[in-house]
Amino acid sequence: MTGAGRARLLITAIVASLVILGIVVNRDAGPAARSADPVPALPSWNDGAARTAILSFVDRVTRAGGPGFVPPPARIAVFDNDGTLWSEQPMYVQLAFAIDRVKALAPSHPEWAGSQPFKAALEGDLETLAASGERGLSALVMATHAGITSEEFERIVQDWIATARHPKTGRLYTEMVYQPMLELLAYLRANGLKTFIVSGGGIEFVRPWAERVYGVPPEQVIGSSVKARYEVRNGRPVLARLPEINFINDEEGKPVGIQQHIGRRPIAAFGNSDGDFQMLEWTTAGPGTRLALIVHHDDDAREAAYDRASHIGRLARGLDEAATRGWVVASIARDWKTVFPTTTPK
């Protein structure tokens, strides 16, 4: 072998090893603009308008020098949780949690047997529970989510989520997440987007498992909350959760929560109900490249079909205005190859 041959071999080997490591892909993108470890582009999404809109959006915001380019720090993507990342039917998972907490706490609260909404919760009477309205549900949340420390609450959520199962499928709730959305989260992150959860549910209910299940760390979870107070008890500081609402992160509250936590407007927003309308509106009202996508639950065979008439995850205004606003409506029936992960949970 000649000297030139050896040099050529060396260069080939170096280039090959870089390519293997995914370092020499997409040279036109800025630093950290794309992942070194390529993520498959949405394998559980069928070819169609929704998948195309996502791929086209990502291509535009990551193409350095292009008209739609967005620098990595501004690539903020926000996701609703209930009905967008995991199933919200036949009831919000957090309501199932609250009911289980009422049952666990009932021995110390004999008075609950005769007072609503606790009686309904103990009897699994969802209709009476729903009829108790905002006031009843608020009482239920306060009795089950407050009066303990933040660390105690986290442990309770961890223990519950590890074993509680969906009433229809018998799967763990963390297996009732949407496979196409898990892929979307990973795909956006691989393209330099920072993914946040913006849930109407409790911030401390989602945080304990969001990193393991969604790859979203606690500091990137936004949600509704109760007030808390710092106290030193026998020399040990705790955060006491108080029976008082701090913030409702739903509808008009979502853009407020986003500003409070993130401090800049997202470039992409994903939701499924009119509770997400203002989040999508706020996101797409910004300048430059934007993406808003609504998950439309229209697949009764594989999950559940509901929109305008549903009490949970009601979607009417979003459906009516999506086309004129340029928002993408993803149909579960048409756009998703699979709905839930087929593998066992993490």
Next chain:
Amino acid sequence: MTGAGRARLLITAIVASLVILGIVVNRDAGPAARSADPVPALPSWNDGAARTAILSFVDRVTRAGGPGFVPPPARIAVFDNDGTLWSEQPMYVQLAFAIDRVKALAPSHPEWAGSQPFKAALEGDLETLAASGERGLSALVMATHAGITSEEFERIVQDWIATARHPKTGRLYTEMVYQPMLELLAYLRANGLKTFIVSGGGIEFVRPWAERVYGVPPEQVIGSSVKARYEVRNGRPVLARLPEINFINDEEGKPVGIQQHIGRRPIAAFGNSDGDFQMLEWTTAGPGTRLALIVHHDDDAREAAYDRASHIGRLARGLDEAATRGWVVASIARDWKTVFPTTTPK
């Protein structure tokens, strides 16, 4: 060259290219545990107990398999801002901002000429301003920080911070940041720590320039806030800042704000006044390797000497209890080679 020789050459080339890329360094550390691009370890800090404590802490939390190791996602570091990252003397920078806003808005508020605390602000009478107490200062903040949208407020802060100058040194406020603390922020980040600002000041006052000056993005800034409301004005959504306190992120408020925004306990906390006491207490009460450090302003020649008797940045309990609590007290006079950056601002 033999086949075996060629194979050896190939392997050597691949390994060499990996080493060049810094991929095979620090094999004992976990992924992303150490930066491939080494950051100089605190050049503006004198050798001494404070610098040693920081280096030793970082060494312990990053040493994989060691007893003090902390996985990267849990490496949260929190920094107070006023008096810890930039100068708070002779007055909080945000108060200087509020006074300038009163002056700018005065033409539309002729009534201010005869009513406190506005009269004092217009006359630069800091003593009367301070004497107006919490109620007076609150009125000043509401009149100057609310009644506009979040985007308008951000623009006003950006414009002001680009030109406003420190009354004594004549330097831009963003040049009145502490060089040793800038190095500390960078050094911690290079070792996988995620740096947050946890300020008693306004969250939206710090965010517009924190990324440029400190390398801390808006979503990693926590502070005090006013309430906000989402409104659609002529088809354009805005976040209206309301003249109502939402949260005071000081003293007992700091651990509450940390939990609300980050959702996990920091492993390192840096402050300078008793307003940071609870943040340091909360941080160091957690299990495993912890670091708390107080910047002690004891250098009248290069900055300002103040602690127990000061109205701004009062430090008494922290000084009294630091030793027994194992908190590090960094003396500006002894521990810092330089105080402010010598180069022109970013």
